[in-house]
Amino acid sequence: xxYEYGHIGILVIVALIFPVGALVxxxxxxxxxxxxxxxxxxxxxxxxxxxxxxxxxxxxxFNFRFYYIALLFVIFDVELVFLFPWALxxxxxxxxxxxxxxxxxxxxxxxxxxxxxxxxxxxx
Amino acid sequence: MHPFLxxxxxxxxxxxxxxxxxxxxxxDDALPFGLVYVLAALIGFAAxxxxxxxxxxxxxxxxxxxxxxxxxxxRYGPNRVGPFGLLQPVADAIKLxxxxxxxPKTADRALMYLAPIVFVAPCVLLFAVxxxxxxxxxxxxxxxxxxFLAVSSIPVLTTFMAGWSHNNKYSLFGAMRVVAMTISYExxxxxxxxxxxxxxxxxxxxxxxxxQKELDIWLVFLQPIAFAIFFISASAxxxxxxxxxxxxxSEIVAGYLTEYSGMKWGLFYGMDIGYAxxxxxxxxxxxxGGWTLFGLEKWVPPWIIFxxxxxxxxxxxxxxxxxxxxxxxxxxxxxxxxxMLPIALLNLALVATERMFWIEQEAxxxxxxxxxxxxxxxxxxxxxxxxxALGYRPEETPLRPRLxxxxxxxxxxxxxxxxxx
Numbered sequence: 001x002x003y004e005y006g007h008i009g010i011l012v013i014v015a016l017i018f019p020v021g022a023l024v025x026x027x028x029x030x031x032x033x034x035x036x037x038x039x040x041x042x043x044x045x046x047x048x049x050x051x052x053x054x055x056x057x058x059x060x061x062f063n064f065r066f067y068y069i070a071l072l073f074v075i076f077d078v079e080l081v082f083l084f085p086w087a088l089x090x091x092x093x094x095x096x097x098x099x100x101x102x103x104x105x106x107x108x109x110x111x112x113x114x115x116x117x118x119x120x121x122x123x124x
Numbered sequence: 125m126h127p128f129l130x131x132x133x134x135x136x137x138x139x140x141x142x143x144x145x146x147x148x149x150x151x152d153d154a155l156p157f158g159l160v161y162v163l164a165a166l167i168g169f170a171a172x173x174x175x176x177x178x179x180x181x182x183x184x185x186x187x188x189x190x191x192x193x194x195x196x197x198x199r200y201g202p203n204r205v206g207p208f209g210l211l212q213p214v215a216d217a218i219k220l221x222x223x224x225x226x227x228p229k230t231a232d233r234a235l236m237y238l239a240p241i242v243f244v245a246p247c248v249l250l251f252a253v254x255x256x257x258x259x260x261x262x263x264x265x266x267x268x269x270x271x272f273l274a275v276s277s278i279p280v281l282t283t284f285m286a287g288w289s290h291n292n293k294y295s296l297f298g299a300m301r302v303v304a305m306t307i308s309y310e311x312x313x314x315x316x317x318x319x320x321x322x323x324x325x326x327x328x329x330x331x332x333x334x335x336q337k338e339l340d341i342w343l344v345f346l347q348p349i350a351f352a353i354f355f356i357s358a359s360a361x362x363x364x365x366x367x368x369x370x371x372x373x374s375e376i377v378a379g380y381l382t383e384y385s386g387m388k389w390g391l392f393y394g395m396d397i398g399y400a401x402x403x404x405x406x407x408x409x410x411x412x413g414g415w416t417l418f419g420l421e422k423w424v425p426p427w428i429i430f431x432x433x434x435x436x437x438x439x440x441x442x443x444x445x446x447x448x449x450x451x452x453x454x455x456x457x458x459x460x461x462x463x464m465l466p467i468a469l470l471n472l473a474l475v476a477t478e479r480m481f482w483i484e485q486e487a488x489x490x491x492x493x494x495x496x497x498x499x500x501x502x503x504x505x506x507x508x509x510x511x512x513a514l515g516y517r518p519e520e521t522p523l524r525p526r527l528x529x530x531x532x533x534x535x536x537x538x539x540x541x542x543x544x545x
Contacts, residue, residue: 004265005263005265007165012245018244019240019391022390023241026222047291048382048383058290066304069308080311080314083318084318084321087321087322088325090476091325094483102476112461115461121457121458
């Protein structure tokens with residue numbers, strides 16, 4: 001069984017060689033004479049904003065709603081991880097497991113309802 | 125036994141898994157163990173990625189998609205390079221390869237080069253667990269569904285790496301949006317998959333296919349809600365057009381790809397299609413019976429059935445991309461959290477009840493047909509009822525556009541408003 005995971009490990013190396021090769025080839029082509037390197041220029045080396053020189057700092061403030069979404073995601077995703085083993089052994093655990101699973105899903109629903117009532121799901 | 129049925133003999137090329145297994149046995153005698161182990165991985169990579177994924181990407185993903193979207197929008201699409209424009213992907217690849225890749229002075233160079241590399245690698249890894257045929261699966265691990273969900277969420281990190289490294293406002297906004305959207309759609313997707321796992325009782329993809337084959341029913345009929353959620357979430361996570369707020373050209377230039385050019389951009393573009401094909405292959409395996417087709421897989425190569433199904437599924441992605449307008453970010457977020465998540469939870473509770481009934485009554489396997497009918501009706505009722513509960517009233521939408529004066533709006537005098545004689 002672990003045999004298969006080792007194959008995936010080797011595949012990781014192959015998968016990393018593939019994009020590195022593409023980038024290195026692209027980089028190496030500037031030393032061949034088919035593409036003359038363009039001259040350095042203030043606007044060329046600047047980050048793009050609208051075509052003239054960039055003004056002001058780039059790392060600006062953004063909407064705090066993103067944090068709400070991230071927090072909610074962490075909460076619900078951790079709870080979902082607990083449901084996977086439950087689904088796998090569902091046949092063996094019988095009525096007790098079924099009712100406890102439903103109770104857990106009910107707690108998830110309560111969590112969504114709470115977030116909804118607190119207007120954490122609104123995007124304004 | 126019928127002479128034309130697929131056998132387990134190595135010379136039966138309709139199932140390539142037998143041939144490669146035989147080849148490795150032969151090499152095992154000649155070579156030390158470690159070398160065969162590496163060779164097996166390389167053969168698997170060549171078989172799954174170089175033979176299936178790259179041609180699919182180039183012909184269906186680049187050429188077919190551009191051609192079809194062109195036809196949907198009443199254009200010709202690519203038709204200059206080669207016969208019918210078929211060589212367009214090759215021309216694109218050469219052009220991207222020789223283009224100069226600019227890097228801004230203020231950007232974080234290391235992160236900026238690392239992002240496309242980390243973006244490409246998971247795509248190759250995703251195809252490792254997809255079964256192409258009875259013996260044609262590269263790594264038949266017992267947790268394949270979990271593995272697929274985990275590996276397919278790595279690109280979110282690279283997206284944020286890319287957006288952060290540019291030191292550009294548009295890139296940062298695009299990356300923030302895409303992270304928020306992707307993690308919102310991850311939850312209903314995982315919940316939908318849980319419904320499938322409850323029915324099949326296995327996380328292995330080959331096991332899921334065999335379960336569907338044994339019971340003679342596709343999971344799309346048993347789990348219509350999960351299928352719809354999978355399709356919508358997949359197209360959201362792939363940033364395809366109905367949900368491509370990450371690179372909304374009219375709002376934030378090109379999102380997290382703003383500063384990328386040349387091959388760095390090319391890797392992102394090419395692998396976006398690779399991920400779409402991976403999602404299509406996963407959807408076909410889980411919901412549409414994988415390499416089976418009502419007994420036909422005993423006669424024709426199963427991998428041809430599988431590739432055909434995958435391309436048909438990919439056509440659905442192209443179709444939605446060509447016909448649906450882009451959604452706003454608040455619409456997308458509300459849809460994920462307020463519509464799909466409650467419906468997915470409801471679906472999970474329903475599936476658990478059905479499965480419990482199945483086990484407790486020790487019912488016959490043909491009960492799945494009854495479950496399929498119940499689930500399809502429940503899906504329609506849940507979608508209709510929940511959308512009405514959230515305030516969707518199609519009958520109240522006026523058939524013709526209302527005039528400003530009807531709604532009580534202000535109409536200036538010179539265009540015939542109040543007080544005009």
